[in-house]
Amino acid sequence: MKLKIKSLRLGAGRPIAFIHPSKAKHLNIHPGERIEIIQGSKKIISIVDIARRILKEDELGVSDELLELIDKGIVDVSLALPPSSTRAIAKKINGLELSKEEIFSIITDIVNNSLTEPEIAYFVSGVYHNKMSFKETVYLTEAIYKTGSKINWHTKEIADKHSIGGIAGNRTTPIVVSICASLGIVMPKTSSRAITSAAGTADVVEVFTKVDLKLDKLKEVVKKTNACLAWGGSLGLAPADDKLIRIERILNLDPESQLIASILGKKISAGSKFILIDIPYGEGAKVSKSEAMKLAKKFVKIGKIFGLEIKTVLTNGEQPIGNGVGPVLEAIDVLKVLKRENPPKDLEEKSLFLSSQIIEMMGKAKKGEGYLLAKSVLDSRKALKKFEEIVSAQGSKSFKMSMAKYSHIVLSKNTGVIDSINNRTINNMARILGCPIDQASGIYIFKHKNERVKKGEPILALYSESRKKLEEAIIYMYKNHPIKIK
Amino acid sequence: MKLKIKSLRLGAGRPIAFIHPSKAKHLNIHPGERIEIIQGSKKIISIVDIARRILKEDELGVSDELLELIDKGIVDVSLALPPSSTRAIAKKINGLELSKEEIFSIITDIVNNSLTEPEIAYFVSGVYHNKMSFKETVYLTEAIYKTGSKINWHTKEIADKHSIGGIAGNRTTPIVVSICASLGIVMPKTSSRAITSAAGTADVVEVFTKVDLKLDKLKEVVKKTNACLAWGGSLGLAPADDKLIRIERILNLDPESQLIASILGKKISAGSKFILIDIPYGEGAKVSKSEAMKLAKKFVKIGKIFGLEIKTVLTNGEQPIGNGVGPVLEAIDVLKVLKRENPPKDLEEKSLFLSSQIIEMMGKAKKGEGYLLAKSVLDSRKALKKFEEIVSAQGSKSFKMSMAKYSHIVLSKNTGVIDSINNRTINNMARILGCPIDQASGIYIFKHKNERVKKGEPILALYSESRKKLEEAIIYMYKNHPIKIK
Numbered sequence: 003m004k005l006k007i008k009s010l011r012l013g014a015g016r017p018i019a020f021i022h023p024s025k026a027k028h029l030n031i032h033p034g035e036r037i038e039i040i041q042g043s044k045k046i047i048s049i050v051d052i053a054r055r056i057l058k059e060d061e062l063g064v065s066d067e068l069l070e071l072i073d074k075g076i077v078d079v080s081l082a083l084p085p086s087s088t089r090a091i092a093k094k095i096n097g098l099e100l101s102k103e104e105i106f107s108i109i110t111d112i113v114n115n116s117l118t119e120p121e122i123a124y125f126v127s128g129v130y131h132n133k134m135s136f137k138e139t140v141y142l143t144e145a146i147y148k149t150g151s152k153i154n155w156h157t158k159e160i161a162d163k164h165s166i167g168g169i170a171g172n173r174t175t176p177i178v179v180s181i182c183a184s185l186g187i188v189m190p191k192t193s194s195r196a197i198t199s200a201a202g203t204a205d206v207v208e209v210f211t212k213v214d215l216k217l218d219k220l221k222e223v224v225k226k227t228n229a230c231l232a233w234g235g236s237l238g239l240a241p242a243d244d245k246l247i248r249i250e251r252i253l254n255l256d257p258e259s260q261l262i263a264s265i266l267g268k269k270i271s272a273g274s275k276f277i278l279i280d281i282p283y284g285e286g287a288k289v290s291k292s293e294a295m296k297l298a299k300k301f302v303k304i305g306k307i308f309g310l311e312i313k314t315v316l317t318n319g320e321q322p323i324g325n326g327v328g329p330v331l332e333a334i335d336v337l338k339v340l341k342r343e344n345p346p347k348d349l350e351e352k353s354l355f356l357s358s359q360i361i362e363m364m365g366k367a368k369k370g371e372g373y374l375l376a377k378s379v380l381d382s383r384k385a386l387k388k389f390e391e392i393v394s395a396q397g398s399k400s401f402k403m404s405m406a407k408y409s410h411i412v413l414s415k416n417t418g419v420i421d422s423i424n425n426r427t428i429n430n431m432a433r434i435l436g437c438p439i440d441q442a443s444g445i446y447i448f449k450h451k452n453e454r455v456k457k458g459e460p461i462l463a464l465y466s467e468s469r470k471k472l473e474e475a476i477i478y479m480y481k482n483h484p485i486k487i488k
Numbered sequence: 489m490k491l492k493i494k495s496l497r498l499g500a501g502r503p504i505a506f507i508h509p510s511k512a513k514h515l516n517i518h519p520g521e522r523i524e525i526i527q528g529s530k531k532i533i534s535i536v537d538i539a540r541r542i543l544k545e546d547e548l549g550v551s552d553e554l555l556e557l558i559d560k561g562i563v564d565v566s567l568a569l570p571p572s573s574t575r576a577i578a579k580k581i582n583g584l585e586l587s588k589e590e591i592f593s594i595i596t597d598i599v600n601n602s603l604t605e606p607e608i609a610y611f612v613s614g615v616y617h618n619k620m621s622f623k624e625t626v627y628l629t630e631a632i633y634k635t636g637s638k639i640n641w642h643t644k645e646i647a648d649k650h651s652i653g654g655i656a657g658n659r660t661t662p663i664v665v666s667i668c669a670s671l672g673i674v675m676p677k678t679s680s681r682a683i684t685s686a687a688g689t690a691d692v693v694e695v696f697t698k699v700d701l702k703l704d705k706l707k708e709v710v711k712k713t714n715a716c717l718a719w720g721g722s723l724g725l726a727p728a729d730d731k732l733i734r735i736e737r738i739l740n741l742d743p744e745s746q747l748i749a750s751i752l753g754k755k756i757s758a759g760s761k762f763i764l765i766d767i768p769y770g771e772g773a774k775v776s777k778s779e780a781m782k783l784a785k786k787f788v789k790i791g792k793i794f795g796l797e798i799k800t801v802l803t804n805g806e807q808p809i810g811n812g813v814g815p816v817l818e819a820i821d822v823l824k825v826l827k828r829e830n831p832p833k834d835l836e837e838k839s840l841f842l843s844s845q846i847i848e849m850m851g852k853a854k855k856g857e858g859y860l861l862a863k864s865v866l867d868s869r870k871a872l873k874k875f876e877e878i879v880s881a882q883g884s885k886s887f888k889m890s891m892a893k894y895s896h897i898v899l900s901k902n903t904g905v906i907d908s909i910n911n912r913t914i915n916n917m918a919r920i921l922g923c924p925i926d927q928a929s930g931i932y933i934f935k936h937k938n939e940r941v942k943k944g945e946p947i948l949a950l951y952s953e954s955r956k957k958l959e960e961a962i963i964y965m966y967k968n969h970p971i972k973i974k
Contacts, residue, residue: 127617
C-alpha cells in the first residue's frame, strides 16, 4: 500500500508510525503491531499506532525518531510478519535452550525496536520460568555488550565495582571510588539511576555535580582524577539492557541469568577489567546466603570467559545501610564518612571493606593490609580531597543540603529492640515521599537492627516537598510496618 | 502537577495521554507507564506516551478516547502506582493460586485499560506456565462475561456451537446453523474474524452479507429467521477476551484455562444455553486426542456451574477441511454443500455430524436419528433456503464468486499418496496471499490425506490480488512444505 510520509512533529522516544483507521482495517493492523516500510532499497520495521483526524487516508504519520530513518515522500507499507526472534522467544517460553544466533536475534531486535513490549515481557517471563543454561547466559552477556558501544581506555588496569541492588541507602560507591582513586587506582565508575529504589548512585552524586557526561568529558575527568562518578545511561553502553530492565521492573522480575548478563555486559562495555561484585544477602535482599554463594561462582566463571578478573563479596543485606534514604539524605551520609564527622558506622565499615578488596585486587596492598590503607586515606582526608576533585572536574554546582519542606517524625510506640527494617517497604515509602525526583525528600532512619529503643523515642523522620505525599507515605507506613520492634 | 488538557484529535483506539518530555522527566515517567489524572472528583488512570513539539510544557495531550472520560481544562497529573492487579499477576507468575477477587481485579483492569500490554503478557505467561486450578478457571470465565454486556433472548432454548480453531477451511458453521434453524432451533450465532487463520466464520459470511450488526438488528434477524451469522466483535460481549487474545496470538500461546474461559465467557454473554463444542485433535490441531478428552470433560464441568448444557465432540483435525481456504474459497465450499452441487465430502459429513448432535440435544430427533433428519433438510434444499433467508435478513449484498487476479497451480513432483497437509503452514500461506482482507485470495486444495496423486497432477492452486504476494507465498511454500507425499 502506497502512503505518503507525514511528520507528526512528535518525539516519542522511539520510532513509531501512525496509520489511518481505514488503512489499518485494510491491512488488518492493530495498535502495537509492526509494519514494514519500504522506500527504494530501504526496508524498515516500525511499531504502528492508529490515528484518526490528524492523518489523511493516504498518509503515514511518523514520529521524529522514525523520520530519522526514512526520507519524506511515498513509501510502500505492509503488515510485517513477526521477526524470527519471536520464534526464539516462543522456544524459550516452551523451555527449550536457545542457540547463540537466537539470543543475538532477540537482543538485536530489542535494540532496533523490532520487538514490542509484550514480546519482550514474554522473553523475560520465559527466562524467569525456564532459566538459562550457562552457555545461554554467556551468549546473553555477549549479545548485550556487542549490540552497544564500548569505551576504550589508555590502560587495561581499569577497576570497577557493583553492588547488587535492593538495599536502601547502600551508597558506598562515592566513598569507595574516592578512596581507591586517591591511591592511584583508575576507576571510571558509571552508575544507574534508581530503578525501584529511593535513589541510585547517579541520583545521589547529582546532588553534588553533573552526572550526565558526554564520553569526551568523561575521559577528560578520568584523565585528570583517575576516576569519575557518572550516569551510565547517556553513553549508549548496553541499550538492550535498559529496555530489558524497563520490562523486568514491571513485576520486579529479575531472572538470575539476566542479572548476570546485565551487570557483566555493562562492565565490559564500560571497559572495566578488575571488578568487585558485592552481593547483599538475607531477608529483604534479592538472594539468600546460599543463593548468593552460587551466584558469586557464576559471576566469576562467566567473567573469566570474557577476560574479566572478578572478585565477589557477600555482605549482609537484611536492612538499610546508613541513616539516610533518598538523594540528599544519602549524600549527607557520604559526606559524613568522607569528612569524618559523626559518620554512620555501617556505611563507613562497608565502604572500607569494599575498598580493601579493590586495593588488594589491584596490588596496592598485600592481602589483609588493604583495610588499614583504605582507613588511612579516609582518616587523612585524602579520600575527601579526591571526591572534591572528581566533583569539581565533572562540573561544580551549587547544592544545598537542607531537607524537604514537610516532615514527620515517627516515635516508637513501645520500648524494645529493633527486630527488622524492611528494605523494600522503606524504598517504596521513600518513593511515595517523592524520591528520587524531589532530591530533598526521603527517610532518616534513627535506629538499626538490634538497637534498643524506648517508647517515645524517634525511629524515623519522613521528608517530602508535598503535604499530600507525606500523608500518603504515613498511610502506607501504617499499613506495611517497615520497622518491627520486639 | 497541574496540566492543561489538549485534544490531539487522535483516535488511538484506546485512551492514551501524551506528556511533554520535561514533565515526563520530572515525574519519572517512561512511555507506556501509567498516570493518574485528577479532575474534581474524577480520577482516571491512563497509559502515557511522551511527545515533544506538538505539546507545550504545561499541556497534557489526550486521545479522543480519553477526552470522552474527562473535560477540557486543568487537571492534576501524577505517576500512578501500578494497580493492585499487578500484584495478582506477580503471584500467578510465581505459581500461586489466585482468589476470585484477584482474578476479577485483573480482568476489570484489562477492560478499563489500566493494565499495559507487557503486564497482560505476564499474566498470559503466568497462566501458561503455572496453569489454573478448576476454581480459578471458573472465576476467570465469570470475570470475562461479567465485565461485558449480555444478550437476553425471548426464549431460554438458545443453541450454539463452537469449533476450536486452527483447522484451515473448517467452515461448518453456516451449514450447521442453516440446517438447525430450518428445523426451528433458535441459533443466534456470533463468530469471530480470523485470528491467526486464513478466515474466520465472520470473514466468510461477509462474502455474502453484512456481519457487523447492531444488537437491535441482530435480534430482528433472529426473530425473523431463528438464527443469525454475525460478527461478535462489535457487540461488546466479552471485551477482556478480545484484549487477551491479541496478546496471546503474539506467540500463539493459548493456555487451556483461558481457552475454556474465553469460549464459555463469550457463550454466556451471547445468552446461549445448549452448546456443542467441537474439539479437533491430532497433529496440526491444538490438542492431541488424550488432551482433547480431558479438555472436553472440563468444558462440561465448568459449563454446568454456569447452567449451560454442554455437549462435546472430538473430531479429526489432522488436515484442512473442504477444498477452499480463504473467505471466497470457503464461501464456495459452503454453497456447494448447501446447493448439493459437487460438495466437498469431508465438509458435508462434518457439518451433518455436528448438526445431528445439536438436533438431538435440542430434542428435534431421538438419539441416533439426528443425522438422517439433518441430511433430509440439506437434500431438500430447506437448509439452503434458510441460509438465503438469514443472509437476506442481515442485509443483501452483491457478491461475486470470482477468484483473485493472479494464480499459480502447484503440480505434484511425484507419484504417491498424500501423507500430510499441515494446517498451520496452509493458514500462513493463505495469509501471505492476502487472506482474510483480500477476500478472493487463498488456496484451493485438490487432494486430501491418503488420496493418491500422480506426478504432474495439480495439488494446490494459489490465488492472490498481488503478484508480489503470490511470489512470497510460493517461496514460503518451498521452504515449509505444507503437503508431504510418500
